[in-house]
Amino acid sequence: MSSNDDRDPLFRYDDPIFADERLLEITHLPGPDRIVGRDEQMQRVADALNPAVFGSEPNHLFIFGKTGTGKSLISRSVTQRVITEAGRDDVTVKYAFIDCGEQNTEASVVKTIAQIVNEPENSGVTVPDRGLGTGDYYKRLWQTIDHCTDVTIVILDEIDMLEDDEILRKLSRAGENRRISDASIGIIGISNKIDFPDHLSERVKSSLSRDELVFSPYDANQLVEILEKRQDAFHDSVLEDDVIPLTSALAAQEHGDARKAIDILRNAGRLAKKQNDARVTAENVREAKEKTEADRFNELIEGSPQQAKAILYALTVLTQNSSEKEFPTKIIYNQYKELARRLDFDILSERRVQEILQEQNFLNVIQSERTGRGRGRGAHAKHRLLENPSIVEKVLLRDSRLALLEEGADTETQQTRPGR
Structure with a gap:
């Protein structure tokens, strides 16, 4: 073992500020004594999952609330306590936490659940990262759940980001359809969109019976x-x-x-x-x-195409130079065309810009709402930033191509204002 004198002077080996920085990481799961202001919500989640303690099927649950209100924390914390209590009576409960913002396809979600739950020595199967079709991944999922658990709890964070809700139907009906026979599945869906259930397919609505819970800020x-x-x-x-x-x-x-x-x-x-x-x-x-x-x-916005960033920049320019905070697609499009010319971008159609704005709304980058124009005049969409425009501008200008807009930005914003 080397002495302190042998340590590389390039690095520091003391931390004068942090005693344990891990306590401030998002992935850190605090003990129950550190959870604040969520006693009622914890009890509601516990009520839904309680049957799992005895090896029975838990109630499915949808949890809604704004970002940072404790939805994921409480779901994970209560589930961990269920696992502990069930283990006292030799009931095996496992859980898979899926971030649907990162894994939003049916195949990726099924594969990940199976990989988390699987114990190859018990299930007799492996779950490879690639090389199988969705149907084959489902077969291995059912086998791992049946052989490795009594109850599997699937937590789908940002469930509204799923490309397809078919997985909800298949998971919720796995026992009824005899895909599994010796285990059961419980689903917790987490979303900041309280109207998410309204957008489920009719097949899922009819098969997925669940409780719902709202977390206040x-x-x-x-x-x-x-x-x-x-x-x-x-x-x-x-x-x-x-x-x-x-x-x-x-x-x-x-x-x-x-x-x-x-x-x-x-x-x-x-x-x-x-x-x-x-x-x-x-x-x-x-x-x-x-x-x-x-x-x-x-x-x-990481990984967003430059055209999408240019459209966001157009909305930012409008927001910074107006007392208004919401803007119709047409106004944003006019501003975008001016920016696109300056950047030497191909100018997209107004329809395509509208689609990109809707995509950014789906990703919670902006907020879009459809409003009526009056009787017989249809409806149009208005869009607004969810973040401070100065922050949005600073981040967008990190893109080397958009940074060209920084020079002369004041002149450009004066040329195109809302309503022109």
């Missing part, structure tokens, strides 16, 4: 308590007294997003460490808020 006091229960991520006395109240207040302004509050606090600590500060200050928090918002928006 956290208030500022609850956010303070959530952050206080994670302040042991930092060394003692590192956080200045106003850091947690300010972080909570900033997050409470935006529908009580606990996830964002935790992200801001973590980024504030990282900024303090980067600047070699001895303590985390309110100024670190304010800087961290902007970084957190930019990082989140960047994740949303």
Whole structure:
């Protein structure tokens, strides 16, 4: 074992700010004593899953609420407690947590559930990453569930991102259709779109009986308590007294997003460490808020085509130069055409721009609503940014092609304003 003197001087081996930064990671699952303001919701989830403790089929459940209201956290926490309690009576419960924003096809979801649940020595099958059709993946899924569990709980986070809801029908009817005989399946679907069930196919609506639960946003006091229960991520006395109240207040302004509050606090600590500060200050928090918002928006648009970014930039320009916050497709299209000419892009049709705006709405990058024009005049869509336009602009201009717009942007925005 090497001595401290042998350590590479390129790296630092102490952390003056964080005692355990992992407590601030999104993937961290806190113990029940650290969960705040969700007793009623925890009980409702527990009621739905309770039959699994005895090896019986749990009730399916849809959970709705805005981002950062604890939907995924409570689902995972209660499910873990079900697994523990069932194990006391030798009942095997497993769960698969699927982020449908990343895995949104029927085949990828089926494959991932099977890989998580599978124990090849018990099921007699393997589940390869590729090389099988969807039907073959289903066959292996049924075999792994039957041989490796008594109950499988499938948590589908951002369930509204699924390309096809057929998987819901097949999972919910697996026992009835005798795909599995020695086990049962429970589904928890999580979404921030409360109208998601309205868009399910009729076949799924008729087969998927479920309970529904809505999570309300956290208030500022609850956010303070959530952050206080994670302040042991930092060394003692590192956080200045106003850091947690300010972080909570900033997050409470935006529908009580606990996830964002935790992200801001973590980024504030990282900024303090980067600047070699001895303590985390309110100024670190304010800087961290902007970084957190930019990082989140960047994740949303990462991989988007440049044409889509140009359309978003057009909406940003309009928002920055008007007291209005919502704009019809036609106005956005006119602004986009001006930007496309400056960037030497092929100009898309207005119909295609409308489709891209709807795609961005689906991805929660923007919000689109259809409004009536009056009797006999049909309806049109209006679109608005969900993020601060200055943050959106900063992130979009990271694209080297769009960065060409930065020079002379003031002149360009004066030329095209809403209504022209």
